[in-house]
Amino acid sequence: MLFMPKEVKFFDLFDAQAALVLESASLFKKLVCANDITRDNVSKMHALEHEADEACHNIINTLNESFITPFDREDILDLTNQMDNIIDGIYLITNRFYLFKIKEPSQESKHLAELMEKAAIEVSQAVISLRSKKNLKKTIKHCVEINRLENLADDIRDEAISRILNDEKINPLMAIKQKELFEESEAVTDMCEHVANTISSILVKNN
Amino acid sequence: MLFMPKEVKFFDLFDAQAALVLESASLFKKLVCANDITRDNVSKMHALEHEADEACHNIINTLNESFITPFDREDILDLTNQMDNIIDGIYLITNRFYLFKIKEPSQESKHLAELMEKAAIEVSQAVISLRSKKNLKKTIKHCVEINRLENLADDIRDEAISRILNDEKINPLMAIKQKELFEESEAVTDMCEHVANTISSILVKNN
Amino acid sequence: MLFMPKEVKFFDLFDAQAALVLESASLFKKLVCANDITRDNVSKMHALEHEADEACHNIINTLNESFITPFDREDILDLTNQMDNIIDGIYLITNRFYLFKIKEPSQESKHLAELMEKAAIEVSQAVISLRSKKNLKKTIKHCVEINRLENLADDIRDEAISRILNDEKINPLMAIKQKELFEESEAVTDMCEHVANTISSILVKNN
Numbered sequence: 001m002l003f004m005p006k007e008v009k010f011f012d013l014f015d016a017q018a019a020l021v022l023e024s025a026s027l028f029k030k031l032v033c034a035n036d037i038t039r040d041n042v043s044k045m046h047a048l049e050h051e052a053d054e055a056c057h058n059i060i061n062t063l064n065e066s067f068i069t070p071f072d073r074e075d076i077l078d079l080t081n082q083m084d085n086i087i088d089g090i091y092l093i094t095n096r097f098y099l100f101k102i103k104e105p106s107q108e109s110k111h112l113a114e115l116m117e118k119a120a121i122e123v124s125q126a127v128i129s130l131r132s133k134k135n136l137k138k139t140i141k142h143c144v145e146i147n148r149l150e151n152l153a154d155d156i157r158d159e160a161i162s163r164i165l166n167d168e169k170i171n172p173l174m175a176i177k178q179k180e181l182f183e184e185s186e187a188v189t190d191m192c193e194h195v196a197n198t199i200s201s202i203l204v205k206n207n
Numbered sequence: 208m209l210f211m212p213k214e215v216k217f218f219d220l221f222d223a224q225a226a227l228v229l230e231s232a233s234l235f236k237k238l239v240c241a242n243d244i245t246r247d248n249v250s251k252m253h254a255l256e257h258e259a260d261e262a263c264h265n266i267i268n269t270l271n272e273s274f275i276t277p278f279d280r281e282d283i284l285d286l287t288n289q290m291d292n293i294i295d296g297i298y299l300i301t302n303r304f305y306l307f308k309i310k311e312p313s314q315e316s317k318h319l320a321e322l323m324e325k326a327a328i329e330v331s332q333a334v335i336s337l338r339s340k341k342n343l344k345k346t347i348k349h350c351v352e353i354n355r356l357e358n359l360a361d362d363i364r365d366e367a368i369s370r371i372l373n374d375e376k377i378n379p380l381m382a383i384k385q386k387e388l389f390e391e392s393e394a395v396t397d398m399c400e401h402v403a404n405t406i407s408s409i410l411v412k413n414n
Numbered sequence: 415m416l417f418m419p420k421e422v423k424f425f426d427l428f429d430a431q432a433a434l435v436l437e438s439a440s441l442f443k444k445l446v447c448a449n450d451i452t453r454d455n456v457s458k459m460h461a462l463e464h465e466a467d468e469a470c471h472n473i474i475n476t477l478n479e480s481f482i483t484p485f486d487r488e489d490i491l492d493l494t495n496q497m498d499n500i501i502d503g504i505y506l507i508t509n510r511f512y513l514f515k516i517k518e519p520s521q522e523s524k525h526l527a528e529l530m531e532k533a534a535i536e537v538s539q540a541v542i543s544l545r546s547k548k549n550l551k552k553t554i555k556h557c558v559e560i561n562r563l564e565n566l567a568d569d570i571r572d573e574a575i576s577r578i579l580n581d582e583k584i585n586p587l588m589a590i591k592q593k594e595l596f597e598e599s600e601a602v603t604d605m606c607e608h609v610a611n612t613i614s615s616i617l618v619k620n621n
Contacts, residue, residue, distance in 0.1 A: 060407070063411055073411045073412050074408050074412060077404075077407065077408050077411055092365070096365060096369075099365060099368075099369035099373075100373070101373065173372050173373075173375070173377070176383065176386065177372050180368075
């Protein structure tokens with residue numbers, strides 16, 4: 001699979017956006033696991049989210065100016081929008097932890113943050129390996145792993161929500177906050193799965 | 208870009224459906240801001256939602272009978288289904304306000320209703336401007352504005368939910384109701400964004 | 415419409431997956447209506463969900479090995495993923511009932527379980543009737559019926575949530591659990607509607 005210069009550019013742009021996905025997931029895990037979600041760190045995450053918006057717009061602008069693309073135009077649009085959703089989702093949860101005044105995230109939130117980072121690693125590797133058809137099996141393996149991590153996140157969220165809602169001593173408002181944070185963390189792994197599905201779709205059409 | 212009569216018909220039908228999107232968003236804002244969500248007004252909204260269903264079915268029937276379409280068949284289907292989702296969402300929230308017996312929507316709900324109407328205006332203008340390729344830049348501008356309004360709605364929802372959940376004196380059941388209404392209002396701006404994404408995809412493929 | 419052997423294989427695989435959709439919805443309804451969501455029955459549902467995962471992977475593998483497909487490759491991918499989502503959703507709710515220690519599902523949950531089974535019947539019949547173009551009208555009828563059932567489920571969920579949240583004597587944690595179960599049951603009918611939308615899209619493109 002030999003690409004034209006214009007097509008190579010798309011892969012470069014995707015790699016840059018995937019690096020931001022990974023950077024925000026890693027920062028999130030670090031902050032959650034260190035009980036360090038401060039106003040300053042929310043701002044740091046917001047700056048990252050803003051940078052990611054520009055990476056996404058950059059890809060869409062390039063798409064609008066290109067006649068030749070390495071795969072279907074709508075798949076390029078889906079892929080960049082879905083990576084953007086991951087970073088938006090991570091920012092949203094960071095901000096929620098701060099607004100909800102949660103000083104110490106629960107063990108399950110920390111566990112979910114670890115899974116989010118792992119899924120982000122797989123997303124970035126799947127995107128990077130899209131560049132060459134020789135990577136087909138490797139790319140599929142990353143997508144399968146994202147699915148496995150998403151299933152794991154489902155289980156952790158379900159157990160965590162149940163623990164909270166079966167705790168008769170908990171303050172109901174705190175229960176609602178914790179439930180929300182579990183759900184939104186799991187939703188980030190869903191967004192990673194959407195990227196995996198789009199990549200699977202690209203592979204299925206271009207194989 | 209010169210269209211065949213059959214193709215012109217699709218734009219006419221889209222314009223009619225977009226007008227219903229705007230009408231329901233405007234009615235919703237009026238009712239919420241006037242503290243006027245009564246059983247009669249819920250019925251009025253329901254009639255509008257029913258009319259919109261027929262506009263959507265009309266487009267799908269025309270699609271099934273047409274060999275020539277102004278853009279990809281699946282994009283026509285997406286666009287009409289997504290506009291329908293907006294109106295369904297607006298009806299759902301109206302009904303929830305009534306069922307939840309909320310006599311006076313909160314300031315944040317009123318603010319979100321205003322954003323929903325603004326997003327609906329942009330949706331209807333983006334759809335109308337799809338008719339001519341000369342409008343390309345204008346159409347993109349409407350889509351960008353929808354994204355901006357959706358981001359704004361995100362922020363208002365997050366602040367509003369946090370205010371509610373940090374209020375130790377609130378009745379927990381009332382907290383759940385208010386949270387639900389904030390989330391569903393924001394979800395309508397997400398649905399507007401889905402329309403913007405489909406329109407972007409149409410532009411990217413037909414540019 | 416005469417299909418090649420390879421294409422016939424896809425329909426056989428879809429029929430097998432659709433049978434699992436129906437089987438899990440029927441088991442769910444049976445368990446909910448008999449107040450019989452035990453650890454053993456959750457395991458039974460989990461085994462079904464696992465079997466369905468393999469049916470889905472089987473279709474994706476066949477797709478990756480096939481040059482000829484009865485309709486667009488991405489539609490095959492969407493259809494199998496969306497059927498898988500239905501079964502995942504049904505397992506999730508079953509598990510939640512168990513984790514939430516709900517011994518007697520509410521009347522509304524039973525009603526929603528019946529609608530879920532009805533929607534699953536329509537899904538399986540729509541998928542089976544995809545095999546022949548002679549079934550076009552029948553297939554559309556099944557899709558329309560899925561939409562009707564989804565709307566009905568919306569109404570039941572909204573009434574049920576309102577009943578719970580207007581009940582001043584309810585334990586707030588129990589209110590959150592019940593609301594969650596109503597929402598997730600309705601979400602399964604949304605997933606059935608996604609299948610109906612994909613089938614509509616296949617019909618619109620291949621008519």
